[in-house]
Every structure is written in structure tokens, then in C-alpha cells.
Amino acid sequence: MPLYPGGGLTPGGAPVIAAPAASLVGHLLTDTVDVFRPTFTPDGRGGRSASFAFVASMRAKVNQPSPSEGKLAGRDGAMMVTPVHLDAGVDVRRGDELEVGGPRRLRVVDVVTNSRASYLRADCEVVQGGP
Numbered sequence: 001m002p003l004y005p006g007g008g009l010t011p012g013g014a015p016v017i018a019a020p021a022a023s024l025v026g027h028l029l030t031d032t033v034d035v036f037r038p039t040f041t042p043d044g045r046g047g048r049s050a051s052f053a054f055v056a057s058m059r060a061k062v063n064q065p066s067p068s069e070g071k072l073a074g075r076d077g078a079m080m081v082t083p084v085h086l087d088a089g090v091d092v093r094r095g096d097e098l099e100v101g102g103p104r105r106l107r108v109v110d111v112v113t114n115s116r117a118s119y120l121r122a123d124c125e126v127v128q129g130g131p
Contacts, residue, residue: 024118025085029059033084034099035092052097061085062100082106086120088113097127 036052043049063083084106086092098106106124113120 024116025061026059026087029061029085029087031060031062031100032057033060033062036097036099037093038095038097055091055096058086058090058092060098062106081109081123081125084122084124086122088117088119090120092120092122098122098124 034057035055037055038050039053040048040050061084063085084098092098092108092111094108094111096108098108100106105127107127108122108124110123111120112123
């Protein structure tokens with residue numbers, strides 16, 4: 001018996017486990033973020049300029065930093081990371097910027113998944129004075 005819809009048996013009788021039809025964490029993703037990806041063009045003087053193109057709107061869960069993280073981020077050179085959870089398989093990359101509502105923007109520093117690949121966690125930093 002398959003564990004998920006679409007699973008079955010191979011001709012040799014081995015079980016095939018298909019991906020779940022629905023997200024395992026979908027009910028927790030209560031926020032919406034707009035994803036922007038940087039594109040670079042030569043500036044004609046040996047450098048390049050960046051502009052951000054809209055990629056998609058996605059469901060997400062944007063966590064608030066804990067008070068202890070806020071205290072640590074007050075130190076010189078410290079970076080406060082804001083974790084953002086997303087559905088597995090969405091196209092979010094390091095360097096993308098997430099618009100979280102209003103003028104608040106977050107830059108993706110790292111993207112990781114859990115061992116079951118049921119969600120993505122994007123660790124982000126706050127962008128000061130976005131584009």
C-alpha cells in the first residue's frame with residue numbers, strides 16, 4: 001500500500017513513495033512574501049549595477065528574532081538572522097530579497113531544508129534602505 005497518493009510498486013515489487021500531494025507545513029505558512037532576484041548589468045565603466053526583478057509571491061512564516069538575538073545584534077559587527085520558513089521546492093536562492101509587507105525587506109543569506117525535505121528555511125538579514 002503506498003504511503004502517499006501516486007505511490008505504488010515497481011515491476012520488481014519494491015515500494016515507490018511519491019511526494020506528498022499537499023505541503024506538510026502549509027497550515028503554518030500564514031504570511032505572504034514577494035521574492036525579488038538581483039540581475040546585474042555592466043555599467044560601462046568596468047563595474048556593474050544591480051537591479052531587482054520580481055520573481056513570485058509565496059506563502060511563508062516569518063519568525064521574529066528572540067530578545068537574546070536582538071541583544072547580540074546590538075554589538076558591533078554582529079548580524080541578526082531572521083528565519084523564514086517556506087514550502088519545499090520553491091525557488092528561493094541566496095542573494096534574493098524578500099519583501100515582507102510594507103517597506104521591510106530581508107536578504108537571503110542561506111537556504112537549508114530539513115532531512116525529509118518538507119520545508120525550506122531561509123536565513124535572512126534585514127536590508128537597510130532597500131532599492
